[in-house]
Amino acid sequence: MSKHQLDYLDELEAEAIYILREVAGQFEKPALLFSGGKDSITLVRLAEKAFRPGKFPFPLVHIDTGHNFIETIEYRDAMIKRIGEKLIIGHVQDSINEGKVVEQKGKNASRNALQTVTLLDTIAKYQFDACIGGARRDEEKARAKERIFSVRDEFGQWDPKRQRPELWNIFNGKIHKGENVRVFPISNWTELDVWNYIRREKIELPSIYFAHKREVITRNGQLMGASPFLNMDDDDIIENRTVRFRTIGDMTCTAAVESYAYHIDDIIDEISASKISERGARMDDKVSEAAMEDRKKGGYF
Amino acid sequence: MDILKFITAGSVDDGKSTLIGRLLYDSESILADQLEALHRSNRKNDDGSIDLAILTDGLKAEREQGITIDVAYKYFQTDKRKFIIADTPGHIQYTRNMVTGASNANLAIILIDARKGVIEQTIRHSFLVSLLGIQQVVVCINKMDMVDYSEAVYENIVNDYKALSYKVGLKNIKYIPVSALKGDNIVYPSLNIDWYKGDSLLHFLETVELEVDDSKAHARFPVQWVIRPQTDDLHDYRGYAGRVSSGSFKVNDKVTVLPSGFHSSIEKIELLDEEPDEASAGMSVTIHLKDEIDISRGDILVNTQYQPEVSQLIEADLCWMDTRTLDTSLTYFIQHNSKVTRCRIQEILYKVNINTLEKEYNEDFKLNDIGRVLIKTAEPLAFDLYQNNKANGGAIIIDSRTNVTVGALMLRAIGE
Incomplete structure (x- = not known):
């Protein structure tokens, strides 16, 4: 391309900043959904680039399943202190206590699916009209068709047939009362892009992304971190392995991979040569080929 | 890469x-x-x-x-x-x-x-x-x-x-x-x-x-957001946040704010802690001007020497994207960069049969139809012709009843 062409990370960064500023300009009550994972941590960095020295024009919102990795929560609280922005926490436990959702039973029980209800309740409570998330189109097939501004009806539902065409860099954020828009500024990033950006920007991450010793059990061919949240029985054998996590979600549904990647350079090498895609380590996508699409329609991120 | x-x-x-x-x-x-x-x-x-x-x-x-x-x-x-x-x-x-x-x-x-x-x-x-x-x-x-x-x-x-x-x-x-x-x-x-x-x-x-055509085109910077911390130590801070849509801006460049027409020059370009001398097409930055002017979202900074068209009457190619037929009596929204204003499709000049490329003259503009229309906007748009500058020459039509994007516009000429 021409001499003026930006490097690909600069271009992805500039696009994401542009999208964040469109959210600020077009919505009354936006929020940034923060999971503690590397993608939402990247969003925070991008928001700093978009709005400093001003404050973020939105709070951070964390939907806490109560089954989080302790390292995630510690990271979250330290980060909030550092950036000086507002954090709102929606607790899945509250939804359970209120009887809105019922805890799953059995060996593969997880609160992952329950957080959709807590998320929608939190959106309704604070009347958020736009929720910024760190989803990327390369994560899963159903996400490949996701818009950058994705309109949800008042039930939080995503209708693949009702999606608005997105032309050029023009994002139409007009909605009716009760509707909201999910916004994905890093849609066009791949997992590798995110890691390269984290390295370039020297962004600090929760320690569980890097290799560490952990007690794990093997379930359905996947390594799960042993925890009080995981329903275990006599068949489960606890082993001490050196692992790391490629995504950070609920402890009950996020599998570890065996790894000796102690530094970000090791991780980038590992991913570049990797044989398993990132969502391959998510039990929740495995149920059926259309699993992700069904959950999205129900309001899951 | x-x-x-x-x-x-x-x-x-x-x-x-x-x-x-x-x-x-x-x-x-x-x-x-x-x-x-x-x-x-x-x-x-x-x-x-x-x-x-x-x-x-x-x-x-x-x-x-x-x-x-x-x-x-x-x-x-x-x-x-x-x-x-x-x-x-x-x-x-x-x-x-x-x-x-x-x-x-x-x-x-x-x-x-x-x-x-x-x-x-x-x-x-x-x-x-x-x-x-x-x-x-x-x-x-x-x-x-x-x-x-x-x-x-x-x-x-x-x-x-x-x-x-x-x-x-x-x-x-x-x-x-x-x-x-x-x-x-x-x-x-x-x-x-x-x-x-x-x-x-x-x-x-x-x-x-x-x-990359946009880097060769004239300098355009649609303002998305104004950063005004209004804290004690940043009391006078006023930065215009946006993305250079085409061309490039350098510190000291003379710029004009459209549609108001005020002139100033660039004092500083910021990207978080960096202060680059130049911002080129595609870069998201914050621009500071030497003069205090009233600027808000929807305005566009342009190189004073090479100004775009400013008009409320525009000829454009339209691709209709909605199942409801285009209604020339209806008021729609038009969104052009960060600017949104009301508009009416005043006249359908012709449609193109996209299989034969022949022009057709009938009034119905349905889903997937493409043709040339004349648009009247409530407020003037500062635009470039699409053929010269895609980033500042494209716009969308939004149905004010459903809020859905119903049309894509390639702005082609000032209307008569």
Whole structure:
């Protein structure tokens, strides 16, 4: 391309900043959904680039399943202190206590699916009209068709047939009362892009992304971190392995991979040569080929 | 490393999904678990080989119908470039999807079935690529295996396409004979097509030099957001946040704010802790001006020497994207960069039959129709002609009742 062409990370960064500023300009009550994972941590960095020295024009919102990795929560609280922005926490436990959702039973029980209800309740409570998330189109097939501004009806539902065409860099954020828009500024990033950006920007991450010793059990061919949240029985054998996590979600549904990647350079090498895609380590996508699409329609991120 | 965004135009029958699947498969851009899912799937080609088209079919409804009904984005990279593919459907009822995908592409792959040659949809796809101003075209003449890799068949199609390209006004065209199914000339040069000495498709995509038109166009900076911390230590801080949509701005450049027409010059350019001397097309920055002027979202900073058109009456090419017919008596919204104002489609000048390219004169502007219209806006727009500056020459129409995006506009001239 021409001499003026930006490097690909600069271009992805500039696009994401542009999208964040469109959210600020077009919505009354936006929020940034923060999971503690590397993608939402990247969003925070991008928001700093978009709005400093001003404050973020939105709070951070964390939907806490109560089954989080302790390292995630510690990271979250330290980060909030550092950036000086507002954090709102929606607790899945509250939804359970209120009887809105019922805890799953059995060996593969997880609160992952329950957080959709807590998320929608939190959106309704604070009347958020736009929720910024760190989803990327390369994560899963159903996400490949996701818009950058994705309109949800008042039930939080995503209708693949009702999606608005997105032309050029023009994002139409007009909605009716009760509707909201999910916004994905890093849609066009791949997992590798995110890691390269984290390295370039020297962004600090929760320690569980890097290799560490952990007690794990093997379930359905996947390594799960042993925890009080995981329903275990006599068949489960606890082993001490050196692992790391490629995504950070609920402890009950996020599998570890065996790894000796102690530094970000090791991780980038590992991913570049990797044989398993990132969502391959998510039990929740495995149920059926259309699993992700069904959950999205129900309001899951 | 840079990014190349391209669109693939063709229908299922031309093997479009297979071509993309082949590109991903042969460039080893498919990971083990995705590959496993691919092998697990029941869909197979007639000869028992895996159906690569599955890789690009996203949604359930599409899998059931076996057609692509939306724009699906696919990502892959080689050590030379990062690629973003907008995979769009080829049938006429999905014209709006192709227009959407094309609006962000720097290159278009047009697929032609070697057995069929240049057909109606080839004309349609080429017209759309030209309408949206994509500068580079790759014509892949596919299914060469079905015509015994015949050079004569290939040459005939190339000649037919050349005639078409003059008619629709396409300039930079690369022709490649391929078989997506067998893998000929997609990633690896074909042994079956020894009479073709040119690049494989991937090699061409990796190496093609594209002029980025927006960087050569005049300097434009639509203001998205004003940063005003109003804290004690930053009491007078006032930064205009936005993305340079075309050209470039340097510190001390004289700028004009439109539509108000105030002049000032650039004091400082910021990107978090950095203070670059120059911001070029595509960069998201914060600009400070030397004078205190009232500027808000929807305004645009331009190089004072090269100003855009400012008008409330605009002639534009319109692609209609809604199932409800265009209503010339209705007030719509128009969104142009960060500016939103009301508008009316005052007059339909003509429509284009996108299969024959003939002009038609009737009043009904329906889903997927394309033609020239005259628009009246409530407030003036500061725009460039789309053919000179895509970033500042495109706009969308929004239905004020449903809030849905119903039209894509390529602004072509000041109206009379």
